[in-house]
Amino acid sequence: MDDRSGGDGSFVAVRRISQGFDRSNTCQTSSAEVVAGSAAWLGRGLSCVCAQSTEDDSRQSFDLTPVQEDCLVRLQNRLDVAYDSSIPEHQESLRALWKAAYPEEELHGLITEQWKEMGWQGTDPSTDFRGGGFISLENLLYFARNFPKSFQDLLWKQEGDRSMWEYPFAVAGVNITFMLIQMLDLEAVKPRTLVGATFLKFLSENESAFDLLYCITFKLMDHQWLAMRASYMDFNAVMKSTRHQLERELLEENITRLEDLPSYALLAR
Template sequence: MASMRRRKQAKDEQLTASLLDDYDALEAEDVGPAVQQQQQPARAKAPGLSSSAIILHPGEFNLQAFVASILAWWQRMFGACFGQIFSYATHLWPVPQRGPELSLLQAERLQQLRDKVAERFDIASPSHQDSLRRLWNLAFSGEPCTALKTPRWKDMGWQGEDPATDFRGAGLYGLDNLIYLAEVHPDTFRRLMDKSEGTRATWEYPFAVAGLNLTWALSELLELHAPTGAAAAAAAASSSSDSASGQGPRPPRGATGRAFLKLLAESDVAFEELYCAAYCLLDATWLEMRASYMEFNAVMKRVKGEVERALASRPTDMAQLRQRLLAAVPGAAAGWD
């Protein structure tokens, strides 16, 4: 579009480094605080155990819980003398950590989100192709999508002629969130895609790929990804226990994910609305930092920190979360529709 006031968006022929990492290959050094907390070993302390209690909880007798509570009491009394012995004993009889209780609605929506995050993008799928065409029609109204491989995709902020190569580990949900932004907040979508505000760098972040990156970053903060490594083994054991007891999906362990649960009970599009507000924050942060393409990761790190702080403030609803999030950077709320 000739009238678009935009700078060059980074393309493969100019910059070979991909903005969106191959998340399947990432190691633990770059995970967020919520995931790091999830990967820490659980302490062998019974939840709700007071200094004088021996029985963990009333109800059906549980030998493991009973022995663990006896050991915990005995260790408080004589741990100074027999610390190593009791440390070994409590290792043999660990007490399961209890997460926050989920309502049926929270459990259902949390599982739906995790299923969405887990679905890979498959260019061979007709429904996935339809989603790409749907995004095209929203971005280039009145211009038919005649091919799924064309240089025109770069004008939307994909890094090459074939958008399928940009998904990597981001999955179909990254595309769904771009579509949600375009359909529910069309003015915001147009402003962000066209880069129509502010003094821009010569090399801008590519809009569509940055959106995929943002979906990944937020779902990581909220513990929506399937765990890997040692965390996967612990989650598998927890899932087996939950299945046996009839419980639903494992709740988030980090404070950020737990704070999000309340918003999830209030709205079935809580993640999508958080995504849209976070994208406005990303663009405003980009302008404030006067960033260029190679500084995108620094911008994203700051955005993730602001999301954590906004959720830590325990907003009562999505409107309050959006207000607190967009207040983090001057100008972030400008143009929100």
Template sequence: MATKTLRRRLHHGDVDGRKQEHFDTAGSDGLSEPLLGKYGHDDSYSEACVHENHQEIWDERRRERLHWTLLFSQLIAQWAQWLANIVIGSGSLLGRLLSLPFIGQNGSDRKNIQPSLSPLQEERLRNLQQRLEVPFDGTHLEHQDALRQLWRLAYPDRELPSLKSELWKEMGWQGPDPSTDFRGGGFISLENLIFFAKKYPDWFQRLLHKQEGRRAEWEYPFAIAGINISFVLAQMLDLQSGRPTSLAGVRFLELLGVDEMAFDNLYCVAFQMMDAQWLAKRASYMEFNEVLKSTRTQLERELALEDVSSIKDLPAYNLLNQ
């Protein structure tokens, strides 16, 4: 029986950032096994081979479109930042009046802001922070049901496995028990994956099955990537503190005022942006950290754009409309 291209699994260490991500080398701990398993039938594999040339051409065109879309969004953000630097940095009266901070070269804020929040923003921020404080508990029935729901959304035509099964590796978990992979990501990272699967089912399936573009031989694991994205967003938006004071965090609070699910919606944009950068860079899983960092930097730049008043105004949101 034909097998898929072998993809080794990414070990991310503690998702809470206290440990650096690391990657197992070939032959250690049996990590030469396929991440996504085997083809189900020989005939499906043969059919894939028949259409290989046509699919390769389509993938290359798709990759080019993603590359140019991503590049265009980056140019918009960089141009806006360059213009802000000129205006704010000048000695003009306008430059002295403008006190908004801007993103530095390393993606960090030059100055913290003390935001004034409406009662609605206060309430939604408090609710979001409460969600972030909930750890994943594999013994909790609600959390178990959420895992089952994720499986049904990911594989609607397949039988639901037990909560400890080798089949979970096909979704990109590191082992047969997904509950061991959440760590600092918490329950909200599972909620984010479910939200993505419900709101953008087509893109969820494309990223889950790596259907877009020309892929690396060793791909990033889908579920583990999703957990990392949830944590990176919370860190970038400064949501662990009492009240965000970073530029990205303050701009996010503005979006939260008009969209209660702004964090979940931003998560979908970030996941798609990460995958687009993965394809544009022709990355392999050894470069996962680099792609994740560049995704964070790009999101910070786009959140700094003055005309962004909703998640849909982000240039990267266009990636979900393709």
């Protein structure tokens, strides 16, 4: 995508986002960075949104059943796996993601300009996985395999009246993984929010619940993006709105499984 320049050429297109986020919750995005168009705000700014909470986490704790505790530990083990480009399984997963996204286009290497087509910041997607780990790649691959139509619709921005300056598909996907980890408080020994405790009930009944919720969230985020008539400078606000909507849906009384969430209806296989 070409640069979008003002009088001084300061703004860059969304596909040229710089480093992804890290999980240290650093909330130090400066207005100068946004004005300069470095787009670093997309990663670091998001952690500020995700860290916000309407509940007092320090005063809450929810006990787990043995099954829920076991499921949480297995999910946390997935969260601990960093993407490693030297591991064959990780290489194959990355190739599989490309093939799912572009079945008719041959991938010329794990480091290639082609990756920018999917919305990675550069020629090597591994640099964008540092914040989300290997699970962020697994999430994207699960989405591509289980909801191929929705995956392709988002990849190609095929629905709605869209902005000229869109969010980058792949980097947005890693941001969603990171947001869900924070929202559900998955790195805690036991959940400290009602949303996190509710999710663990779903996880104990469906071990793919995190991957499924990821797909729902990605589709919901795009739905919010269109409803807000957003452009790339609005990404943080869209993510915040998406999180709040998802929290509300998870806490509805009639929700007994993720497929009952109103936003699940947005997904198409």
